[in-house]
Amino acid sequence: MSMLWSVMLEPINGIDPYRLQSYSMFILRFYFEGHRKLIASRVVEGNNLMTELEQAATMLAKCYAGKIVRLVDLVAYDMGYVDVFNWPEGLELLSQVSEQTILNQADAA
Numbered sequence: 001m002s003m004l005w006s007v008m009l010e011p012i013n014g015i016d017p018y019r020l021q022s023y024s025m026f027i028l029r030f031y032f033e034g035h036r037k038l039i040a041s042r043v044v045e046g047n048n049l050m051t052e053l054e055q056a057a058t059m060l061a062k063c064y065a066g067k068i069v070r071l072v073d074l075v076a077y078d079m080g081y082v083d084v085f086n087w088p089e090g091l092e093l094l095s096q097v098s099e100q101t102i103l104n105q106a107d108a109a
Contacts, residue, residue, distance in 0.1 A: 008020075008021045008047065009021075009026070009047050009048075009049060010047050010048050010049070012049045012050060012089075012093070013089040013092070013093060014087055014088065014089025014090065015049060015074065015085075015087065015089075020074075020076055020085075022078060023076035023077060023078045023083070024077060024078045024079070025043070025044075025076070025077040025078070026043075026044035026074060026075065026076055026077070027041050027042065027043055027044060027074075027075040027077075028041065028042045028044060028049075028052060028053070028056055028072060028073070028074060028075075028090070029041045029072070029073040029074075029075050029084075030042075030056070030060065030069050030071070030072055030094075031069070031070055031071040031072075031073075032064065032067040032068060032069060032070060033067075033068040033069070033070040033102055033105075034068075035067065038067070040059070040060060040063070040064055041075075042055070042056045042059060049074075049090075049093075050093060053072075053090065053093055053094050053097060054097045056094070057094060057097045057098035057100075060098060060100055061098065061100060064100070067100065068100055068101065068102055068105055069091065069094060069098070069100055069101045069102070070091075070101075070102045071086075071088075071091060072087050072088075072090030072091045072094055073085060073086055073087055073090075074087050074090065091103060
């Protein structure tokens with residue numbers, strides 16, 4: 001799949017869009033509590049990461065019901081190069097739209 005990134009990511013908590021403007025493709029990657037080898041991912045299709053997290057929350061609830069997200073990464077690709085950005089703020093933002101995060105589980109306890 002080829003994607004030309006003509007629009008820079010919109011600013012969001014924890015992500016510097018200027019640092020990422022040279023990449024051509026992004027993927028949100030989700031790790032689950034208690035599952036070392038289970039990872040979910042979603043290709044970023046737009047420039048608004050909050051919208052992408054909302055759509056990912058729907059996918060996570062449907063495909064990974066009962067699994068609790070413990071970590072969110074932003075993976076950036078460009079012409080064979082891969083960079084992974086740990087994004088703790090992504091987990092905080094995801095917890096606003098999904099009950100399936102360790103942050104929401106800690107609040108419920």
